[in-house]
Amino acid sequence: MGKVEFKSGTMLYPLPVVMVSCGETINEYNIITVAWTGILSSEPPMCYISVRKSRYSHAIISKTGCFVINLTTERLAKVTDWCGVKSGRQYNKFIETGLTPVKAPHLNAPMIAESPLCLECKVVNVMELGSHDCFVANIVGVQADERYIDRKTGEFNLEKANLIAFSHGKYYNIGERLGFFGYSIEKKKKK
Amino acid sequence: MGKVEFKSGTMLYPLPVVMVSCGETINEYNIITVAWTGILSSEPPMCYISVRKSRYSHAIISKTGCFVINLTTERLAKVTDWCGVKSGRQYNKFIETGLTPVKAPHLNAPMIAESPLCLECKVVNVMELGSHDCFVANIVGVQADERYIDRKTGEFNLEKANLIAFSHGKYYNIGERLGFFGYSIEKKKKK
Numbered sequence: 001m002g003k004v005e006f007k008s009g010t011m012l013y014p015l016p017v018v019m020v021s022c023g024e025t026i027n028e029y030n031i032i033t034v035a036w037t038g039i040l041s042s043e044p045p046m047c048y049i050s051v052r053k054s055r056y057s058h059a060i061i062s063k064t065g066c067f068v069i070n071l072t073t074e075r076l077a078k079v080t081d082w083c084g085v086k087s088g089r090q091y092n093k094f095i096e097t098g099l100t101p102v103k104a105p106h107l108n109a110p111m112i113a114e115s116p117l118c119l120e121c122k123v124v125n126v127m128e129l130g131s132h133d134c135f136v137a138n139i140v141g142v143q144a145d146e147r148y149i150d151r152k153t154g155e156f157n158l159e160k161a162n163l164i165a166f167s168h169g170k171y172y173n174i175g176e177r178l179g180f181f182g183y184s185i186e187k188k189k190k191k
Numbered sequence: 192m193g194k195v196e197f198k199s200g201t202m203l204y205p206l207p208v209v210m211v212s213c214g215e216t217i218n219e220y221n222i223i224t225v226a227w228t229g230i231l232s233s234e235p236p237m238c239y240i241s242v243r244k245s246r247y248s249h250a251i252i253s254k255t256g257c258f259v260i261n262l263t264t265e266r267l268a269k270v271t272d273w274c275g276v277k278s279g280r281q282y283n284k285f286i287e288t289g290l291t292p293v294k295a296p297h298l299n300a301p302m303i304a305e306s307p308l309c310l311e312c313k314v315v316n317v318m319e320l321g322s323h324d325c326f327v328a329n330i331v332g333v334q335a336d337e338r339y340i341d342r343k344t345g346e347f348n349l350e351k352a353n354l355i356a357f358s359h360g361k362y363y364n365i366g367e368r369l370g371f372f373g374y375s376i377e378k379k380k381k382k
Contacts, residue, residue: 009236045200
């Protein structure tokens with residue numbers, strides 16, 4: 001249990017790895033993959049993405065003030081990686097990957113049809129932090145693939161979607177379920 | 192692939208689930224579990240945690256201006272859950288869980304000895320967003336459990352630590368490795 005000082009600073013894992021789609025017109029549509037993302041507040045629902053100033057999507061989102069966070073799955077792992085290493089300056093990423101853009105209902109931005117869940121985000125603030133600018137956003141709509149929604153309960157079965165995680169430079173699927181929020185006190189009650 | 196509007200806004204998963212430790216004196220030491228956390232910038236390394244104003248740790252971190260993010264593992268899943276549902280107003284969480292506080296080298300806050308990796312964080316800004324306040328912080332030190340560090344390469348073997356993820360109200364271990372950052376273009380080269 002001895003601890004030693006470690007050089008790398010950003011060792012917070014596992015992280016979500018999402019495809020962020022943006023752009024007002026079909027010609028401008030782009031996708032950037034980010035892991036620097038998270039929820040900032042529950043009510044109102046708010047999130048962020050952090051993007052380097054040099055990235056093609058940075059200028060698009062700065063102009064349009066909106067983007068879509070598309071959750072990614074095992075099946076989408078390879079295109080997720082590709083959209084993270086290639087630039088929209090060189091490629092039309094929707095055409096190259098075969099992913100399908102669908103205009104988001106509440107935004108001037110596309111969603112990715114193949115994603116199980118899309119968060120429509122409106123930028124409310126930008127924090128310039130150094131290597132990355134942090135786009136702070138309100139989540140103004142959530143579009144869910146209806147095949148994962150239970151018709152009786154209305155619940156979204158996220159397990160079925162096979163989401164992926166990013167950890168220390170690698171992509172993983174999600175493993176075994178260990179418990180639910182509150183399970184530590186449920187078990188105590190039963191004893 | 193039809194999409195329907197979904198009610199819940201904060202559906203960004205999988206997320207890290209970490210134990211945040213804080214407090215200047217042993218009596219004040221506390222642990223709060225959060226999933227609303229992420230990396231904001233790589234250089235300088237910056238991160239955040241979002242915490243409700245009502246939480247016991249909120250007042251402590253507001254006063255001390257610092258906290259430690261302790262990554263959590265399969266073995267720590269149950270105490271991680273417990274520290275998220277119980278309040279430091281009622282319990283001394285280190286004593287109740289048996290977790291071991293060790294003073295962080297660069298902060299007036301404890302680390303959790305049983306965590307494989309601890310990020311020492313100094314608050315630089317607080318955003319009041321609604322249900323949660325977002326503590327924006329510089330990562331000023333990383334303390335790694337030496338048993339996961341390769342003596343030859345100096346690399347940290349995060350896979351060995353068995354980190355856990357939080358997704359839609361449940362805890363999971365990490366599953367199968369699907370690829371590494373850049374693997375989509377590596378494979379193309381080989382063909």
